[in-house]
Amino acid sequence: MGAEGDDRLVVTDAVRIPRYELVTAFSAAGGPGGQHANKAATRVELTFDVTMSSAFTEAQRERVISKLGEKVRVVADDERSQLRNRMIAEERLAAKLRGSLQVQRSRRATRPTSGSQRRRLQAKSERSEVKRQRKRPEREY
Template sequence: MDLEVTRALRIPGAELSWRFSRASGPGGQHVNTSDSRVELSWDVAASGALSEAQRARLLARLAPRLAAGTLTVAASERRSQLRNREAARARLAALVREGLAPDAAPRRATRPGRGAVRRRLEAKARRSDTKRLRRRPPGE
């Protein structure tokens, strides 16, 4: 089953690799007998679904998460394997979407307006007066 990341990008199901194991955590005896933990892997470096620019961007941006060019996500928070599969698919799609997203526009430096400067100075003066009035009078 294909994984739709964006309208323009769809990862073929044949490129996804699944592994199942026993999960830890709640579930009682059920958790000791069922392979409900899911690991979903996708080889970014060898994927045919990506253009060269997309591949380079993902390899650069997801470098800390990649192992030999493969992106792996795990899900074990649900009790059923089916729900964990859905969680893993959603997590992988979100990571790829985030990795492909364009960089944010650089921040433009701005200066505070005249009104903001005036209000800040008035607040400082009020605070200064408050502290001055709390002081012990001289000679006391």
């Protein structure tokens, strides 16, 4: 997934976010790295306002908001390059949104098979036999 051209961030085949809806901020990454880390603004923070986006249907928007909130924020400071960090942040945002758009299928209740019930009861009786064997033998009179 990722970028298609330079104008939209591809989340799914149906959802493509216009890049002008993404708010990008840059800052120094911090951590070790000496002068480069202190001077270069390589840390990328992407903020995406779900409520104002034109990329979602109403149902999709509600699903994303319920799972991620009205604003989604992603940070990347993994690389020394601002461009690579921007690409990483965009892919993380797309992955987050993709995950929130997936609808969980409801579980269909199934009955245990007769074979599994038989095996379960067999295992229970074997276990109870093992425990019964631990008892002190009864005295005969």
